[in-house]
Amino acid sequence: MSAQEDPATAAEHRTTTVEQGRFCAARCSCGWRGPARRARSKARSDAAEHTAHP
Template sequence: MHELPATAPHHTTTMERGSFALARCSCGWSGPARRSRDRARTDATDHERAPSGGDVPA
């Protein structure tokens, strides 16, 4: 998988997998599966705001 440079902007989306929602990013990051769509969106926002696009605490 091709990863974007650390300086590239992060573009996140949320997707559903069965009864779970999860956040994904153009950099290859994927958040944990959540039952709450709102929590998955918060994971995506937190990832975008992290200084290096780092992991979001579970």
């Protein structure tokens, strides 16, 4: 079983998006923070990329 398939490892990486004025940023429960983006969709894709390749 790889690290991506392990439920305990996946639970450690819970991502959310946070509004910061005109910008939106992705954040993860592991402490990772994505760059501030003007497009929410880009912040969500940053979060998805992080979750896929922590």
